[in-house]
Amino acid sequence: MPVITLTDGKTLNFSKTVTGLEIVEKISKSLAKQALIMSVNGELKDLFYSIDKNCSVKIFTSKDPEGLEVIRHDAAHIMAMAVQELYPGTQVTIGPVIENGFYYDFARKEPFTSDDLKKIEKKMSEIIDKDVKTRREVWERKKAISHFKNIGEKYKAEIIESIPENEELSIYHHGETWHDLCRGPHLVSSGKIGKAFKLTKVSGAYWRGDSKNEMLQRIYGTSWANQKDLDEYLHRIEEAEKRDHRKLGKEMDLFHFREESPGSVFWHEKGWALFQKLINYMRMKQDIAGYKEINTPEVLDRGLWEKSGHWEKFGANMYTSVTPDEKIFAIKPMNCPGCVELYNQGLKSYKDLPLKMSEFGKVHRYEPSGALHGLLRVRAFTQDDAHIFCTENQITKECLTVTNLILEIYKDLGFENVILKYSDRPELRVGDDNVWDKAEAALLEAVKATKLEYTINKGEGAFYGPKIEFVLRDAIGRDWQCGTLQVDFNLPGRLGASYVDKDGIKKVPVMLHRALFGSLERFIGILIENYAGKLPFWISPLQTVVIPISEDFEDYAKEVCQKLKSSRISSIVDLKNHNLNYKIREHSLAKVPLLLICGKKEVDSNSVTIRRLDSKKQENMKLDQFLKTYSALNKVYSN
RNA sequence: GCCCUUGUAGCUCAGCUGGUAGAGCAAUUGAUUUGUAAUCAAUAGGUCCGCGGUUCGAAUCCGUGCGAGGGCACCA
Numbered sequence: 083m084p085v086i087t088l089t090d091g092k093t094l095n096f097s098k099t100v101t102g103l104e105i106v107e108k109i110s111k112s113l114a115k116q117a118l119i120m121s122v123n124g125e126l127k128d129l130f131y132s133i134d135k136n137c138s139v140k141i142f143t144s145k146d147p148e149g150l151e152v153i154r155h156d157a158a159h160i161m162a163m164a165v166q167e168l169y170p171g172t173q174v175t176i177g178p179v180i181e182n183g184f185y186y187d188f189a190r191k192e193p194f195t196s197d198d199l200k201k202i203e204k205k206m207s208e209i210i211d212k213d214v215k216t217r218r219e220v221w222e223r224k225k226a227i228s229h230f231k232n233i234g235e236k237y238k239a240e241i242i243e244s245i246p247e248n249e250e251l252s253i254y255h256h257g258e259t260w261h262d263l264c265r266g267p268h269l270v271s272s273g274k275i276g277k278a279f280k281l282t283k284v285s286g287a288y289w290r291g292d293s294k295n296e297m298l299q300r301i302y303g304t305s306w307a308n309q310k311d312l313d314e315y316l317h318r319i320e321e322a323e324k325r326d327h328r329k330l331g332k333e334m335d336l337f338h339f340r341e342e343s344p345g346s347v348f349w350h351e352k353g354w355a356l357f358q359k360l361i362n363y364m365r366m367k368q369d370i371a372g373y374k375e376i377n378t379p380e381v382l383d384r385g386l387w388e389k390s391g392h393w394e395k396f397g398a399n400m401y402t403s404v405t406p407d408e409k410i411f412a413i414k415p416m417n418c419p420g421c422v423e424l425y426n427q428g429l430k431s432y433k434d435l436p437l438k439m440s441e442f443g444k445v446h447r448y449e450p451s452g453a454l455h456g457l458l459r460v461r462a463f464t465q466d467d468a469h470i471f472c473t474e475n476q477i478t479k480e481c482l483t484v485t486n487l488i489l490e491i492y493k494d495l496g497f498e499n500v501i502l503k504y505s506d507r508p509e510l511r512v513g514d515d516n517v518w519d520k521a522e523a524a525l526l527e528a529v530k531a532t533k534l535e536y537t538i539n540k541g542e543g544a545f546y547g548p549k550i551e552f553v554l555r556d557a558i559g560r561d562w563q564c565g566t567l568q569v570d571f572n573l574p575g576r577l578g579a580s581y582v583d584k585d586g587i588k589k590v591p592v593m594l595h596r597a598l599f600g601s602l603e604r605f606i607g608i609l610i611e612n613y614a615g616k617l618p619f620w621i622s623p624l625q626t627v628v629i630p631i632s633e634d635f636e637d638y639a640k641e642v643c644q645k646l647k648s649s650r651i652s653s654i655v656d657l658k659n660h661n662l663n664y665k666i667r668e669h670s671l672a673k674v675p676l677l678l679i680c681g682k683k684e685v686d687s688n689s690v691t692i693r694r695l696d697s698k699k700q701e702n703m704k705l706d707q708f709l710k711t712y713s714a715l716n717k718v719y720s721n
Numbered sequence: 722g723c724c725c726u727u728g729u730a731g732c733u734c735a736g737c738u739g740g741u742a743g744a745g746c747a748a749u750u751g752a753u754u755u756g757u758a759a760u761c762a763a764u765a766g767g768u769c770c771g772c773g774g775u776u777c778g779a780a781u782c783c784g785u786g787c788g789a790g791g792g793c794a795c796c797a
Binding site (some may be wrong): 193194195196283284285286287288291292293294297298299300302328332333339340341342344392395396399415416447449450451452453454455459544545629631632633634659660661662663664665666667668669670671677679681682683691693698700 | 722723724725726732752753754755756757758759760770787788789790791792793794795796797
């Protein structure tokens with residue numbers, strides 16, 4: 083005689099065991115239609131699950147995340163079913179729900195083509211139309227293993243073998259012909275999935291995510307509660323594609339890549355101007371914050387890298403070079419060893435600490451070819467690096483100062499939504515535990531002081547110390563890991579760094595590694611995507627284009643352009659034989675923030691008419707006023 | 722690195738089942754002198770990614786190398 087308590091507090095009495103289906107029928111016809119899944123005392127269950135005890139039940143529809151998740155999970159199953167009907171001999175492996183959709187990994191010799199995806203979609207549609215019923219069975223372990231082995235599903239059998247003995251093995255049947263091992267829960271029938279789904283791409287994926295294993299074929303799909311949500315999702319993807327920095331970089335004439343040096347950027351005039359603006363801005367900020375900028379060689383003897391540990395730990399990613407006299411040098415993949423060497427020049431006193439040495443160092447790393455991605459993952463990049471040599475007692479304060487500097491700089495660049503990731507001691511590490519205690523406490527205190535949201539990644543710190551990573555959330559909600567702050571008790575000792583303490587004894591300093599953007603190249607990619615190319619005025623590589631209305635006003639336009647440059651506002655004058663409309667279109671597409679139109683009116687009043695990017699409004703301003711306003715704006719961000 | 726897709730003019734792309742390349746934009750030249758998102762016309766522009774092979778004949782088919790794209794793995 084179960085009594086069912088619903089979320090609104092109402093209770094329903096049943097005289098015998100009851101399923102979710104019967105409960106929703108009793109509540110209302112419309113809910114019965116929409117119900118996808120339920121939770122029984124907080125645990126998600128199939129709607130056909132039989133309840134025999136008093137409990138509280140919550141019903142989920144496609145409006146709930148739980149409902150949507152089941153839709154996607156079922157879509158994955160039905161896809162696997164469709165694939166096996168269409169391509170007999172294909173083995174199934176795993177098919178989880180992911181953000182916005184699902185995938186399923188298959189083992190099959192022949193590759194799936196995009197035509198296959200269409201066929202699979204069609205078959206899925208048919209299965210959904212048939213509304214095949216779902217049935218759950220619990221199988222005995224041995225039976226399950228031998229069954230899946232017998233039908234040639236060796237991956238499934240392997241999965242079952244890896245499931246702990248005490249766990250229940252549930253088999254879900256979809257219709258009479260297809261079944262899969264699955265934890266569930268599932269929809270009562272395939273019709274509930276609806277038609278708002280789409281198979282998006284096919285790719286390779288390693289069995290159990292390990293590159294030593296064989297490669298499977300993964301088919302990705304997306305599915306939603308209704309067509310409108312699916313359309314909106316596809317639209318979001320399109321919008322994100324429009325922001326692609328590789329596309330915008332071309333359109334804005336910022337940079338390009340070429341075959342001769344994969345993963346290395348050819349910076350065009352405008353891209354390099356943007357690059358330099360960022361550096362100049364940071365130079366100013368770091369100078370104010372007490373950093374000393376230095377620069378170290380890009381090619382250093384192999385011996386140094388052996389001493390620092392990089393040769394062993396990082397060697398596979400390092401470029402090396404052999405000189406004509408057969409000495410081996412490495413092109414630096416990191417700046418730290420060089421910086422420590424520079425620190426080692428000249429005796430250091432405790433009075434010199436904390437010593438903050440910054441370096442815009444260009445590093446080279448031989449990244450796997452498949453990892454390269456525009457500016458976001460390159461083989462040669464410039465780090466906005468700094469190393470702070472300090473005593474153990476100074477760690478907390480320095481970490482706080484660094485964190486505040488980073489946040490201030492992010493804010494100036496338009497990123498106010500920052501999350502921190504804090505990683506503590508890994509299993510494999512160097513240094514005493516009491517030193518780790520101190521380092522972790524110091525860093526965590528700095529994290530807490532920011533009052534920002536943070537996650538703790540247990541055991542993911544570097545082998546030499548704990549670290550924080552700074553994650554930016556961009557304008558369309560994507561997260562980008564940029565800055566990092568690491569505490570290092572290892573490298574200074576390895577490379578023989580020391581300072582003379584008050585007591586006259588030489589001691590080893592602690593080193594903080596920090597980067598604000600991480601990689602200037604990558605950060606520029608992120609900036610472009612965040613702003614969809616429409617960078618704020620101060621950081622725009624080309625801030626103004628002066629456009630004369632006709633030949634008669636060319637002299638005035640040239641004069642305006644020259645005055646702008648003298649006031650340190652970047653500018654070109656467009657004297658091409660095109661009409662005004664054409665030029666406005668061209669420079670708007672190139673994302674120039676301000677177009678300055680010059681005609682008779684402007685010459686007569688010694689002014690310019692401003693057309694702002696994305697605004698049709700015309701705004702006239704005296705030239706002097708313009709120069710004053712905008713050069714002042716530039717000055718805020720540079721020396 | 723692995724799987725799949727892919728590489729044609731500066732850019733975006735056509736080129737069906739093999740018969741030595743085509744458009745739009747950009748460029749150049751000329752006309753036009755333009756008041757807020759593409760003025761008109763003419764001209765020029767190509768080792769069809771490289772190297773091998775099949776074929777009477779290859780941009781097209783096959784092999785291989787390189788690059789790019791999407792994933793996977795990697796991101797110390």
